[in-house]
Amino acid sequence: MKILRSARFPAILLLVAAGAGLIIANSPIGPAVIEFSHAHLAVPATAIDLSLTHWVSDGLLVFFFFMVSIELQYELTRGELRSARRAVQPALAAAGGVIVPIVIYLIITAGSGFQEGWPIPTATDIAFALGVLAVFGRGLPSGVRVFLLALAIIDDVVGIVFIAVLFATDLNFGMLAAGLLTTVLFGILSRMLYGRLQWLVIAGLVVLAGLTWAFILLSGVHATIAGVLLGLAMAQTPALVTRHALEPWVNAVILPLFAFTAALVPIPDFGGPGEAVFWGTLIALPVGKLIGIAGMGWLGQRFLATPDHPKIATGDLIAVGALGGIGFTVSLLLANLAFASEPVVRDKAVLGVLAGSVISMFVAAALLILRVRHHRREGTAVQEEAA
Template identity: 55%
Template sequence: MSFLRSNRTSAALLLAAAVLGLAIANSPLADAAHSIQQSHIGWPGIGLDLSVGHWISDGILAIFFFIVAIELKHEFTEGDLNSVGKAIRPAIAALGGILVPIAIYLAFTWGSGYEGGWPIPTATDIAFALGVLAVVGRGLPTTVRAFLLALAVLDDLAGILFIAVFFTTGAQIGLILLGALLAVLFGFLSWRYARLRRDAVRPSQTRHRGLEWVLIIGMVAVGLATWYVVYQSGIHATIAGVALGFAMHRKPAHRARYLIEPFSNVIVLPLFAFSAALVTIPSLGETPLEAPFWGIIVALPVGKLIGIVGATLLADRILRSRQAPVLRFGDMIAAGALGGIGFTVSLLMNDLAFADNRAIADQGVLAVIIGSAISIVVSVFVVRLRARHYRALRLSEKDAA
């Protein structure tokens, strides 16, 4: 089962699913695939009447974000980002990777009437970025992956916030607060479970085994309730997974991640990649390419790279008196190139931003695909070079010893 937990296995399945989705969406099978994706499954009586595509993007994808939140919490508390000096860098890098693409997009679209698409190039597709890193980044220090993970998650959270604030109407504060309370309750139950597990090593406490199962069932029920409340509140439902992952006690969280990770790698991520990539590449014909196309296609690969590298250098300069830089300059370029893979979240925000203009939305789809593809090619080249550098460095150190 260990190979199912491998990042390389996950990346291979994810990339294969994405290629298959694009191929089917641009083949004679496209109509049948879109028909299945748009068919509805649910319980209208309780407000759950989602399409298959939305069950994937809003439902099971929350499991992946739950795992990511657990890993990120570990990095912030026990791992490579366990100090303020280390943790603040990816936050500043994420901010730079958001502001610079916005500025580039607005520079292309100012006065065109399409300025509202500025959130599109701000997203980093965490699944694809980590997938590329896993496939070609063998030998890189763990700090690079931890930095990229933190950067990408903060980036995705910013994207979800943009969706909630700028593309969502009728968000219900009461339900948002209720979701937060349920996440706190989930955290309390996990803490209580951890206490029981600790006490169970004592012979006198073995009678509490039954209570452990009650707590497990309670956590599952509260977790599902949290997702439902967050979904009904108008906020993107995957944020429930993030909240639950951060709220969960450390020890049961590690166990939950170990058990769920194979399911996420083999089913959740490939399904999500396939559904998100089920995009028909638009036939533009004689239609001129408008400002949003150029803004997106430049802002994703170029804006992300400049923003992330520039902000990381700035953070190192500000914090240099306290701590040495976390990443070398070459590693910053690798992280910046990977950050330009916007794909899924960018496609979602493109559809929301240009929902009333199908022609511009089609151009946006093409720009996101091309911009992300450019970032993938650049990141594969840079990450390979950095991985080769570190492998050679370790070999020379071993020979010197």
């Protein structure tokens, strides 16, 4: 299980799964596999009826957002985001990493009629970015990882807000109220976990979590928001224990399965509808993220630096900006949501996410290797001076 909790292995698994999905979709068996993924599976005696693909993106992916939310809760109470002074610099970098990609996407897609895809290049995949950093950034100052983690969490919060606000359809306020009520009950019950009736409490938590997911799904808000609400509501100690238990399954099964199904798209003919979406996403992720994160990160450190918050070298900030362009999980979800009613355009958006994320990955890897060499040279020079 240790390898499944490492930062490196999940990133490799995600890339392999996405590549497999793309290859299979464009192979002779592709049409049959895609048709199977669209088969529906209903929950008896309920209004829940989802395709297999949506059972992954609206069902299983809830566990990923649950984990992200627990990490957010921890960072807000004990970590890098626990005070405004600590959060302001990664928050500024995250803001730049959201705004600049949006601007680039809107410029490229202007007049195409597909500007509604602007949220797609705003996301950073925490697992993937940290995985690339772990593989190629060994030897960098620890502050680089801390800054990237804080930035990526804030970035995911923005993505969660986009999912909740922009992609809610036909809101059913009764179902939404029911989901919020079961979330509150879940939070209260999680604070009674360590008592005599522990197993009964666990069973109650599972039931309430399932009800929350169902109510949020039926409310018209995207079902992954249920994971966010539950992660924020749960008492922190059992939440961290639960996150630790879920992590191998999310890394080894859920995220690769989502990457596979999301990348299960036939490569369309280019030149038709949605070509601007492909290029807008492809360019906005690697270029927009790098410029936005590095630029705003530099400004934040230039004008808001504090003695207890050591500066990150400009070269390291640029490498972090490149890592931010690895959109992957949340960007793939946003692509599917933004163009759910236009399959051809959605497929081009997905391909743009995959291509842009891979470009960012290679650029980030190259920059990290250069920065590691730079820090090693500096360390050697300091040792020689001391001698």
